Amino acid sequence: MDLFFLARRFVAGVDVESAIRVVRGLNEKGLHATLDLLGENVRDREQAEKAVEAYAALLEQIATAGIDSDISVKLTQLGLDIGEQFCEENMERLLSRAAECRNFVWIDMEGSAYTQRTLDLFFRLFRTHPHVGVAIQAYLYRSEEDARHLAEVGARVRVCKGAYKEPKTIAYRRMRDIRRNFLRLAEILFERGSDPAIATHDERLIEAIRHMTTERGITPDRFEFQMLYGIRPRLQERLVHQGYRVRVYVPFGTHWFPYFSRRLRERKENIWFVVKNLFEWSRT
Numbered sequence: 001m002d003l004f005f006l007a008r009r010f011v012a013g014v015d016v017e018s019a020i021r022v023v024r025g026l027n028e029k030g031l032h033a034t035l036d037l038l039g040e041n042v043r044d045r046e047q048a049e050k051a052v053e054a055y056a057a058l059l060e061q062i063a064t065a066g067i068d069s070d071i072s073v074k075l076t077q078l079g080l081d082i083g084e085q086f087c088e089e090n091m092e093r094l095l096s097r098a099a100e101c102r103n104f105v106w107i108d109m110e111g112s113a114y115t116q117r118t119l120d121l122f123f124r125l126f127r128t129h130p131h132v133g134v135a136i137q138a139y140l141y142r143s144e145e146d147a148r149h150l151a152e153v154g155a156r157v158r159v160c161k162g163a164y165k166e167p168k169t170i171a172y173r174r175m176r177d178i179r180r181n182f183l184r185l186a187e188i189l190f191e192r193g194s195d196p197a198i199a200t201h202d203e204r205l206i207e208a209i210r211h212m213t214t215e216r217g218i219t220p221d222r223f224e225f226q227m228l229y230g231i232r233p234r235l236q237e238r239l240v241h242q243g244y245r246v247r248v249y250v251p252f253g254t255h256w257f258p259y260f261s262r263r264l265r266e267r268k269e270n271i272w273f274v275v276k277n278l279f280e281w282s283r284t
């Protein structure tokens, strides 16, 4: 039973051709992209190596197609669960290829079991590869300290709220605390970091960032907004028309289920959308 039709709103397609087509369409609207070949928690060496090869090929396909897109990766797709050394070697290979293609690699931040290892690996890679950036999550108490360290070395950082289920011993639960911390992290990165990415669809936060940057004389070329494919597309285009750089995170591939279920969890309306579609599908 192929349930991909349910994920289609959030996932560009199962193959690279569909993803490139989607990115081309976004580029035509003035939007930049970051392509994510879906996959995570890979426990098999061969599978992790295949993911590296697929990403390396993707970098070349981006160049050949002449589309405007960088890439986003998850370290557990590239072998972090198998071994840190193994994952680092995989990232080294990928970053060398990205340098040859003059492209940029974002490292997504996964659940808190991986935060420290992700940042440790990031700092090691960043010493020799300036074209790598990393995400931090505003719901984690620790992120303020992490933002300071990342800003000190001049790393590019993506700030997001955080999409995993975390205990209250380590993470804010109330939206107003998460928003407050999000803005605190953005402030740190605007003060000392370089070219941060503000990854949210939350209009309150977007408005606050616009206000913060205007007040401090930070011009729109010194940061970017990032949003997910299929979420608030009109807001994405509106920001472009207002002169902001907007990058859309475009996931594709056959391993879409974990990503899709995180998107479902974020909004209960999405669950109804799924139930309704399943019901209609069962009647056809």
Ligand SMILES: Cc1cc2nc3c(=O)[nH]c(=O)nc-3n(C[C@H](O)[C@H](O)[C@H](O)COP(=O)(O)OP(=O)(O)OC[C@H]3O[C@@H](n4cnc5c(N)ncnc54)[C@H](O)[C@@H]3O)c2cc1C
Binding pocket: 107, 108, 109, 110, 135, 137, 160, 161, 162, 163, 164, 199, 200, 201, 202, 203, 226, 227, 228, 231, 232, 248, 249, 262, 263, 264, 266, 267, 270
């Ligand atoms: C570019 C990008 C990269 C990301 N990378 C990571 C990462 O590396 N690690 C990580 O943990 N998280 C990541 N996230 C996810 C992020 O942490 C949040 O879970 C997600 O963005 C929802 O939070 P929000 O800030 O948009 O605010 P919300 O308050 O959740 O949403 C604001 C508005 O956006 C719309 N919206 C948001 N989510 C949905 C949805 N699922 N379906 C429909 N409408 C929706 C609604 O209109 C909602 O009112 C990323 C997000 C973006 C945009």
